[in-house]
Amino acid sequence: EIVMTQSPATLSVSPGERATLSCRASQSATSNLAWYQQKPGQAPRLLIYGASTRATGIPARFSGSGSGTEFTLTISSLQSEDFAVYYCQQYNNWWTFGQGTKVEIK
Amino acid sequence: EVQLVESGGGLVQPGGSLRLSCAASGFTVSSNYMNWVRQAPGKGLEWVSVIYSGGNTFYADSVKGRFTISRDKSTNTLFLQMNSLRAEDTAVYYCARQVGGSYTDYWGQGTLVTVSS
Numbered sequence: 001e002i003v004m005t006q007s008p009a010t011l012s013v014s015p016g017e018r019a020t021l022s023c024r025a026s027q028s029a030t031s032n033l034a035w036y037q038q039k040p041g042q043a044p045r046l047l048i049y050g051a052s053t054r055a056t057g058i059p060a061r062f063s064g065s066g067s068g069t070e071f072t073l074t075i076s077s078l079q080s081e082d083f084a085v086y087y088c089q090q091y092n093n094w095w096t097f098g099q100g101t102k103v104e105i106k
Numbered sequence: 107e108v109q110l111v112e113s114g115g116g117l118v119q120p121g122g123s124l125r126l127s128c129a130a131s132g133f134t135v136s137s138n139y140m141n142w143v144r145q146a147p148g149k150g151l152e153w154v155s156v157i158y159s160g161g162n163t164f165y166a167d168s169v170k171g172r173f174t175i176s177r178d179k180s181t182n183t184l185f186l187q188m189n190s191l192r193a194e195d196t197a198v199y200y201c202a203r204q205v206g207g208s209y210t211d212y213w214g215q216g217t218l219v220t221v222s223s
Contacts, residue, residue: 034209036151043200043213044151055211087151091208094164095141097151 002027002090006098012106013078021101023071023088032092035064035073038100039084047086048073078103108132108212110201115217122191122221128184128201128214135177139204140184142175144197145216152197155186156204169195191221 003026013019023033031051036044046055048064051071061076075082083105088098114126126142142154155165155175163175174187184201198218202210 032208043215045213046209046211049205049209089151089209095143095153097153099150 002029002093002096004088004090004096004098006086006088006101008101009099010102010104012104014106015080016077017106019075019078019082019103021073021075021086021103023066023073023098025069025071025090027093028068029071029090029092031067032090033064033066033071034089034091035062036087036089037082037084038087044087075103108203110203110212110214112199112201112214112217115199115219117220117222118191119223120192120221123187123189124191124219126186126188126199126201126217126219128186130182130184130201130203133203135182135184136179139206140175140177141202141204141210142173142184142186143200143202143210143213144195144219145200146194146197149197154199157184188219191219193221195219196221 005024007022033051035048038044047058052064063074065072085100085102087100109131111129118124141156144152144154157163157175172190176185198216200216201214203212204210
């Protein structure tokens with residue numbers, strides 16, 4: 001099983017600032033990595049797949065990078081609607097999710 | 107428009123059973139890979155089970171032998187039969203459409219299963 005580890009657990013950011021979230025895989029996930037956003041009481045929403053491809057309708061301020069075992073999600077200028085929990089998921093070998101990073105208002 | 111609507115959750119005693127349903131619209135369940143993913147209260151996401159378009163089924167070790175995934179073509183519905191339920195099965199259960207053998211692009215709103223005496 002590929003174990004996904006996200007850091008930090010909580011990220012405090014002011015609106016308009018840049019947020020950088022990390023996700024590390026215990027073994028290579030190649031580029032088979034997705035990022036999801038989840039708000040309280042809602043289902044996850046797909047943001048990024050293939051490590052760097054934005055899903056339909058996702059704003060350009062969201063970007064993904066990385067391959068192998070190290071991945072990053074960057075939100076270039078945080079908007080109020082971006083405060084949420086973010087999960088990475090590898091789909092190179094079945095599915096496993098990271099434990100999530102909560103992005104909160106500073 | 108793709109929609110997934112789960113139902114069937116509720117309170118059940120340890121050792122009991124529940125059957126979850128996921129009614130799909132906007133696409134054909136049997137032509138897609140369909141998954142169940144759960145989220146315990148305040149916790150992260152955990153994959154539970156998948157049924158491939160060809161009918162093959164797979165399960166997480168934590169539910170193998172207790173849960174059964176299935177689908178019905180006539181109603182375009184996905185199911186999860188859960189038997190021998192344990193307290194640690196308490197979670198919101200989501201159905202999710204998988205894109206080929208990769209990520210998921212659509213999720214339902216979830217249904218809460220609570221296992222408690």
